[in-house]
Amino acid sequence: MAVNKKMSKIVIISCTARPNSNTLKVSRIYQKLLSEKGVPFDFLDLRSMPEDFFESVLHETKNKKMEDLIAEKIKPNSAFIFVVPEYNGGFPGVLKLFIDSVHPRDWNFKNACLVGVSTGRAGNLRGMEHLTGILNYLKIHVHYNKLPISNVEALIGTDDHFNNNVQQKVCEEQINGFLASLKL
Secondary structure, three states: OOOOOOOOOEEEEEOOOOOOOHHHHHHHHHHHHHHHHOOOEEEEEHHHOOOOHHHHHHOOOOOHHHHHHHHHHOOOOOEEEEEEEOEOOEOOHHHHHHHHHOOHHHOOOOEEEEEEEOOOOOOOHHHHHHHHHHHHHOOOEEOOOOEEEOOHHHHEOOOOOEOOHHHHHHHHHHHHHHHHHHOO
């Protein structure tokens, strides 16, 4: 079933459960970029998962809060920006658990844009490649410009904005390309 791209929002997913993370800061920067362009968006912070989220996925039991979250954030929307931190050369387990909690058909034929975040020098390239394989398996089209943001702590200023105009421009170019691919 095709989703009407004109009616849906882009959902920015902050892909960690850690509080005050650089991932959340970068996600907020992407929110601002979309807002400045007048693009409708929604935000999903994986810190907001229900307390019994893990247990319900593990035991395959119904979870009303998760069902509501999926019905609001995933099912009606056709485009997602995953801001993904590096965890041990990959991506956070909470993200995989979240993806697995959504029925595969609810991901099919949608679009994703990936932003890797790392305090190291590779910008989570490995994690984005692993995530790309999973998303492709779910029949999600992954935008070609997967942006690694390396040494993120040095790039974000005290006001939670990039203190580097080059990084800001690269993020804007990624967003512009993603929006063009969606024909928005």
